Amino acid sequence: MKDKQKLSLFDITIIAIGLVVGMGIFRTAKDAAAASTSPAMYFGVWILGGLIAICGALTYAEIGSRYPVTGGYYKIFAVCYHPSLAFGINCIILISNAASLSGVALIGSEYIAPLIFESPTAFNEAMLAIAAIVIFYGVNLMGLRMSSNTQNVLMIIKLCLILVLIAALFFPQLYHVNTESIASATTAVSTNNILLFGVALKAVSFTYGGYQQTINFGEEVHNPQKNLPRGIVMGIITIITLYLCVNYSYYKIIGFEELKSTKSIAAIVAEKMFGAAGGYTISILLFLAVLAYVNVLLLSNPRVMYAMSMDGILPKAFKKKEEKKDVLTVSLSVFAGICVIVLFFADRFEQILSFTIFLDSIGMATSAGAIFILRKRTKHLDNTGIYKMRLYPVLPVIFILAYIFVGTVIAITNPEYAVTGISVLTVFIILYFIFRKKGNNNNNFSDADLLKEEI
Known part of the structure; x- marks a missing residue:
């Protein structure tokens, strides 16, 4: 790739911000606060979540630099692990993405439901979320797509909302009358507080998610040794600053206990x-932003399933496409179906959050662990201009341990979701061997085997 076409420091910084800043900041603050015993713990978990994100983003940046391939995040499993484990983990990542879409749809429904129902219930909110998914499933099935400007509009809406929330800090008359000091009510370290900290970190991890996609930009950055880590660190520091400012606004305006x-x-x-009209406007804007996010995920994830089918990771049926409309009918239908099923079994955001992050903890820990395998297999790439992180292996170890900790906390506090997650992973591993035995995937992971030989 020519240097003029490569990403600059500014480009990779903006990309890092765009990958992370999502809808979670408008909801997960409530869950993090509910699990925090003090304001100091609350803000501390947001700072720690950002530092973990830096460790993860730099780890994925080196993986992407050592293994520069389109769709690298799902392909690294096939390259670095046994095909059955790769198949299982890739499938639960797709389910996690579906659950994440359902969770974001619920965030939007929680904002819009009070404008439609006098006393909205969890069932009402779940039905609104399902309606949003079904509508955009139909839109995608007909071959209609929002333009690429949809994502830009979504980003503008989110950033404007964030700036509005931060601007509230400049109006002291709006402050909650009983706001306590951030340093107050600190408590001694105990097993219970460690678990609560983990529960808060679970919510924060959802909000900081997205940086793993930096894996796709390893070879596309100009002077990656310097610009890639600088851009990622600058981007996530900007995000940490924005998130802390927004949370401080929540803390000052709403109050810690009320939050x-x-x-x-x-x-x-x-x-x-701005009065009642301002609250209505924000609710509507957030719901519109959620609809755009739902549409984007319904566009992107079926294409991941299609690529996995092309590689032999999923059955051939997922390659089915209606050529006239360029619609991946089977992949789109299956993914949308998973999203709806998640909402039938978990109609509250807190439930989906636990399930999603537990699946993510498996995917994140194992994908980040690939760096140890790739470092050994690609020693010949050292000193060739690729990005090679400093403080190795400390950064990936911190990142992996953080997700193991969060996954363990979920297994202790919400064992039903951990059991479900492990069961789903086990079923997919068994299905891999069934598919292989029946010969439905005769070329299963053939591309992965070739890539193993190449690297």
């Missing part, structure tokens, strides 16, 4: 600033 039980937090801040 623990308030779902439509952004709307409440806007209502205090």
Whole structure:
């Protein structure tokens, strides 16, 4: 790739911000606050979550630099692990993505439901979320797509909402009357507090997610040895700053104790600033942003399934495409179906959050662990201009241990989701051997085997 076409420091910084800043900041603050015993613990977990994100992003950046291939995040499993494990993990990552879509749809429904129902229930919110998924499933099935500007509009909406929430800090008259000092009410370290910290970190991890996609930009950055780590660190530091400012606004305007039980937090801040009309406007904008996010995931994930089928990772049926409309009918239908099924079994955001992050903890820990395998297999790439992180192996070890910790906390506090996650992974591993035995995937992982030989 020519240097003029490669990503600059500014480009990779903006990409890092765009990959991470999502819808979670408008909801997960409530869950993190509910698990925190003090404001100091609350803000501490947001800072720690950002530092873990830096460790993860730099780890994935080197993986992407050592293994520069389109769709690298799912292909590294096939290259570095046994095909059965790769198949199982890739499938649960897709389920995690579906659950994440369902969770974000619920965030939007929680904001819009009070404008439609007098006393909205969890069932009402779940039905609104399902309606959003079904509508955009139909849109995608007909071959209609939002333009690429949809994502840009979504990003503008999110950043404007974040700036509005931060601006509330400049109006002291809006502050909650009983706001306690951040350093107050600190408690001694105990097993219970460690578990609570892990529960708070679970919510924060959802909000900081997305940086793993830096794996796709390893060879596309100009002077990657310097610009890649600088861009990632600058991007995530910017995100940490934005998130801390937004959370400080929640803390000052809503109050720490009230934040623990308030779902439509952004709307409440806007209502205090601009009155009831401001709260309604924020709720509608957030719901529109959620609809665009739902559409984007319904566009992207079926294409991942299609690519996995082309590689022999999923059955051939997932390659089925309606050529006239360029619609991946089977992949789109299966993915949308998983999203709806998740909402039938978990109609509250807290439930989906636990399930999603437990699956993510498996995928993140194993994918980051690939760096140890790739370092050995690609020693010949050292000193050839690829990105090679400093403080190895400390950074990937910190990242892996953090997700093992979060996964363990979920297994202790919500064992039903951990059992479900492990069971789903086991079923997919068994299915791999069934597919292989029946010959449905005669070329299963053939591309992966070739890539193993190449690297």
